[in-house]
Amino acid sequence: MKAFKTDMEHYGAGGALVKRENASPVTGGTIVYFGVEDCAVEESRVEAAGGQVIKPKMSIGEFGFVCVCMDTEGNLFGLSSMI
Structure with missing residues (x-):
């Protein structure tokens, strides 16, 4: 289990x-996005760790950038950044 603390003084979600x-694994359901400094930097680490980049870093306009990846077990996850 990996917990993400909730800090009501700062932006972000706990869980x-x-x-x-x-x-x-589920590929047709909810995708959890992790906030990172720069999607491209973290995306570049995925394949070396045994995962797969499904959708490379793309703009979502004023909301920054996202990419979608698959982990070694086949679960989809996203990365989100403002740069």
């Missing part, structure tokens, strides 16, 4: 990632 037995 947790939990491994469950008998759970299988």
Whole structure:
């Protein structure tokens, strides 16, 4: 389990990632986006870690940039940044 603390004094969401037995990857459901300094920097680390870049860094206008990746188990996740 990996917990993300909630800090009501700063922007962001709290929560947790939990491994469950008998759970299988989902590619058609919700995608969790992690806020990072620069999507391109973190995206460049995905394939070396055994994952796959599904949608490279793209602009979402005034809301910054996002990319979508797949982890080694087949789960989709996103990265979000303002630069």
